[in-house]
Every structure is written in C-alpha cells, then in structure tokens.
Amino acid sequence: MKNHYLLLLALWVQLAGFSQQVQDTIPLQDSVDIILQEDTIAPVLGQAALASLKPLHYEYNRNRVKLVAAGNIAGYSLSMVGLYAAWYSQYPQTSFHTFNDNREWLQVDKVGHAYSAYAWSYASMETWRWTGVSRNKRIWLGGLSGAAYQTAIEVLDGFSAGWGWSWGDFAANIAGSGLLIAQELKWDEQRLQPKFSFHHKSYRSKDLNAQSNIMYGERIYERFLKDYNGQTYWLSANLRSFFPGSNLPAWLNIAGGYGAEGLFGAKDNVASDDHGNLIFNRRDVRRYRQWFLAPDVDLRKIRTNSKALRLALGALNVLKFPTPSLEFSNNRVSWNWIHF
Numbered sequence: 174m175k176n177h178y179l180l181l182l183a184l185w186v187q188l189a190g191f192s193q194q195v196q197d198t199i200p201l202q203d204s205v206d207i208i209l210q211e212d213t214i215a216p217v218l219g220q221a222a223l224a225s226l227k228p229l230h231y232e233y234n235r236n237r238v239k240l241v242a243a244g245n246i247a248g249y250s251l252s253m254v255g256l257y258a259a260w261y262s263q264y265p266q267t268s269f270h271t272f273n274d275n276r277e278w279l280q281v282d283k284v285g286h287a288y289s290a291y292a293w294s295y296a297s298m299e300t301w302r303w304t305g306v307s308r309n310k311r312i313w314l315g316g317l318s319g320a321a322y323q324t325a326i327e328v329l330d331g332f333s334a335g336w337g338w339s340w341g342d343f344a345a346n347i348a349g350s351g352l353l354i355a356q357e358l359k360w361d362e363q364r365l366q367p368k369f370s371f372h373h374k375s376y377r378s379k380d381l382n383a384q385s386n387i388m389y390g391e392r393i394y395e396r397f398l399k400d401y402n403g404q405t406y407w408l409s410a411n412l413r414s415f416f417p418g419s420n421l422p423a424w425l426n427i428a429g430g431y432g433a434e435g436l437f438g439a440k441d442n443v444a445s446d447d448h449g450n451l452i453f454n455r456r457d458v459r460r461y462r463q464w465f466l467a468p469d470v471d472l473r474k475i476r477t478n479s480k481a482l483r484l485a486l487g488a489l490n491v492l493k494f495p496t497p498s499l500e501f502s503n504n505r506v507s508w509n510w511i512h513f
Contacts, residue, residue, distance in 0.1 A: 231302060231303055231304065231305040232305045233304070233305035233306065234304055234305050237303060237304040237305065238304045238305075238306060240304075241300055241301060241303070241304050245297070245318070249322065249325075252322075253325060253329075256326070256329070257329065261329050261332075261333055264333055264334065264335050265333075265334040265335070266332055266333060266334060267332065267333070267334040268332070269328075269331045269332055269338065270331060270337045270338065271331070271337050271338045271339070271340065272330070272336055272337025272338065272339055273339070273340075273341070274339050274341060274342070274439070275339075275340075275341040276440055277439040277440055278401050278433070278436055278439060279401075279433040279436065279460060279461075279462055281401045281404060281406070281431070281432065281433050281436070282342075282401065283341055283342065283344075283345040284345070284406040284431055285404070285406065286323060286342050286345035286346050286349065287345045287346070287348045287349035287352070287367065288349060288367045288368075288369055288406050289319070289323065289349065290319035290320050290322075290323050290345070290346045290347075290348075290349030290350045291319060291349040291350065291352055291353050291367045292319070292349075292367070292491050293318060293319035293322055293323075294315055294316050294317070294318055294319035294320070294349070294350045294353045294354075295315070295319075295353055295363065296315075297314070297315040297316075297318040297319065298311055298312060298314070298315025298316055298318075298353065298357070299315070300315070301314050301315045302315075308361075312354055312357045312358060313354070315353075316350050316351075316353050316354035316357065317350055317354075318350075319346070319349060319350045319353075320346045320347050320349070320350035320351075323342070323346040324343060324346060327339060327342055327343055327346070330342075349367070352365065352367070360414070362414065364410060364411050364414040364415060365408055365409070365410050365411075366408075366409045366410075366411070366426070366471065366490065366491075367406065367407065367408055367409075367491075368406070368407040368408075368409050368428065368469070368490075368491060368492060368493040369404070369405070369406055369407070369491060369492055369493060370404075370405045370407065370430075370492060370493035370495070370512065370513050371396075371397050371400075371403050371404055371405070371513060372403050372405075372512075372513040373393060373396055373400075373403055374396070374400060374402045374403045380453065380455065381437065381455065381458070384437045384444070384453050384455075385400065385402070385437070388437065388438075389401075389402075401432075401433060401436045402432075402433065402434055402435070402436050404432060405430045405431065405432040405463075405465060405493070405512070406430065406431050406432070407428040407429065407430040407431075407465075407467075407469070407493045408428065408429050408430075409426045409427070409428035409469045409471070409493065410426055410427055410428070411423075411425075411426050411471050411474070412425050412426065412427060413425065413474075423471075423474040424470050424471050424472070424474040424475050425468070425469075425470070425471075426468070426469035426470060426471050427466070427467075427468060427469065428465075428466075428467050428468070428469040428493060429464070429465065429466055430463075430464070430465030430466075430467065430493070430498065430512075431462070431463070431464060431465070432462075432463040432465070433460065433461065433462050433463060434459075434460070434461055434463060434502070435458045435459050435460040435461060436460055437453070437455060437458065438453075441456065441460075442454075442455040442456055442458050442460065443455075443456065459503075461502055461503055462502065463500055463501070463502040464500070464501040464502065465498045465499065465500055465501070465509075465512065466498060466499045466501075467493075467496045467497065467498035467499070467512055468496050468497075469493060469494055469496065470494040470496075471490065472486040472487070472489055472490040472494070473486060473487055473490050493512075495511050495512060495513050496511070496512060497509060497510055497511060497512065498512035
C-alpha cells in the first residue's frame with residue numbers, strides 16, 4: 174500500500190513539470206493573437222486552418238538538457254534514498270523474491286499503479302519538451318520514466334520480507350507509461366487522460382470505522398492516499414480531439430471510472446493478530462466493483478492569459494473534476510449527483 178504515496182508524488186511532479194514550461198511560454202500578446210485567430214478563421218477556413226496552429230515549440234538548449242538530466246538524477250536518487258529510509262529500513266529484509274498480489278483489493282491498486290506511472294511520465298515528457306530535444310527523445314525519455322521509477326520500487330519490494338516483486342504491479346506500471354507513449358506517437362497529443370478522485374468514507378458500524386482507521390489511517394491525507402473504498406480512477410477522453418469538425422467545446426471530456434466498495438482486507442474482510450487470533454470478521458460485508466460514467470473538464474483546454482493559472486490548471490488536470498455520474502454496480506444502475 175505504500176506505493177499509493179506515489180499519488181502525492183505524481184501531483185508534485187506534475188506541478189514541477191508544468192512549471193518548467195511556464196518559465197518560457199509564449200508572450201501574453203501572442204497568446205491573445207492565437208485565440209483571435211481560432212475564433213475568426215474557424216468558420217472560414219475550417220479545421221484544417223486550426224490544425225496549422227502547432228503546439229509551442231522549443232529550440233534545443235544544451236543547458237536545459239543538462240539541467241533536466243541533473244534534476245532527474247538528483248530527484249530520483251533522493252526519492253529512492255528517502256523512501257528506503259522512511260519505509261523499507263523499518264521492515265525485515267530478505268533475498269529477492271516474488272509475490273502474487275493480483276487477487277488483492279479487487280485490482281484497484283493495480284489501476285493506481287498505472288495512473289501514477291502515467292502522471293509521472295507525462296510531467297517528465299513535458300519537462301523534456303522544454304529542453305528542445307527531438308520528438309522521439311522527448312516521448313521515450315519522458316514516457317519510460319514513470320515505469321522506470323516504479324520498477325525501482327518493485328525491486329525494493331522484492332528484497333522486503335513483507336512484500337515481494339509483483340509482476341502485476343510491474344505490468345500496470347508499463348501499461349500506464351505505455352498509454353502515454355502510444356498516444357504521443359499516434360496523435361502527438363494526449364486525448365485520453367487518466368485521472369483520480371477521492372471521497373472520504375465513514376460507516377454506521379463502529380467496527381468498520383475502526384478497521385478503516387487501522388488499515389487506511391485516521392487523517393484525511395492518509396485516507397486520500399490509501400483508502401481504496403474512497404478512490405476512483407478515471408480515463409477521461411477529450412471529445413473535440415476525436416471529433417475535430419464538431420462544435421463541441423474544446424474543454425469537454427467524457428470519463429469512465431473504476432472503483433470498489435467493501436474492502437476491509439486485501440483478499441477478504443478478515444483480520445488476525447500476530448498470534449493468529451481472529452480480531453476482525455466481517456465476511457457479511459460484500460466486496461464489489463463499481464463502474465462510472467461522467468462528464469469531465471480538460472483543464473488544459475481552458476483559455477487564459479495568466480501564466481500562473483495555466484500552471485495551476487495543468488497540474489490539477491490529473492484530478493477528476495467533480496460532476497454527476499452514472500454508477501453501474503451490484504447489477505443495477507444508480508445516480509450520483511456529485512461524484513468526488
């Protein structure tokens with residue numbers, strides 16, 4: 174479960190990656206000119222003219238390459254050392270081994286791995302774009318960074334007695350980075366954006382609340398990072414990107430979500446103490462998957478001339494905008510007025 178601290182790290186990396194872009198973005202007046210061009214020429218020249226408005230291009234800058242490379246190495250090394258000191262050093266170590274956790278948590282944790290790998294890779298790719306390296310280098314250097322970082326964590330898991338190398342986690346890491354790389358190679362843009370949302374869970378039953386506090390923590394930030402019952406992972410599609418000839422707003426997305434309920438243990442809702450004595454038994458609580466469909470907002474497509482606001486919107490785009498949603502679970506359809 175410590176891998177879900179990568180959610181917080183992914184948000185920080187998103188912010189760092191976009192901040193590099195904002196430092197050298199287009200001047201304010203140029204930004205206004207582009208907005209006027211799109212509104213004016215679209216009815217006359219159609220979408221072919223809009224396609225000619227290329228994304229911002231950076232010239233190759235050797236000093237920026239050195240800066241980003243050094244920053245990646247330093248940040249990667251410090252995060253690994255810090256993670257080992259704060260987490261792995263507190264638990265017994267053993268020889269390298271594997272661990273099959275594919276049946277745990279109804280695979281919500283696996284989706285979380287894919288999401289974190291994507292978010293890290295996206296921020297890294299955008300930072301490499303700022304250096305002006307070639308398109309292929311930007312895609313592959315940035316795209317593989319998320320999987321590489323999380324694979325290093327899997328190696329640490331492999332030497333920890335309480336866990337082990339998980340092939341399921343590794344596959345999810347590759348899938349997250351692969352989603353970014355495939356879209357960039359195919360479309361030169363990210364039309365499908367993994368996102369994350371969270372809502373705090375509380376229960377009428379005292380023993381369920383107590384077990385949640387033990388497993389997921391009592392503080393809101395702990396629940397945000399670890400409570401699988403409150404997490405939803407989304408795949409948000411930008412409609413205008415798929416239908417460029419339409420009059421759909423550029424910021425309008427449609428998102429499919431995945432979550433789960435009733436998770437008070439990895440495989441079942443039973444817990445024992447160190448002596449094997451049963452201390453929690455709620456087999457009566459059903460564990461089930463949830464599927465969602467909801468509108469969404471691509472915050473990157475909201476026009477603004479404020480550099481600070483562009484930075485904030487780009488970083489926050491890894492989170493799902495709260496909207497109503499349709500829920501498919503327990504063989505029925507239900508409606509959520511606001512889904513966080």
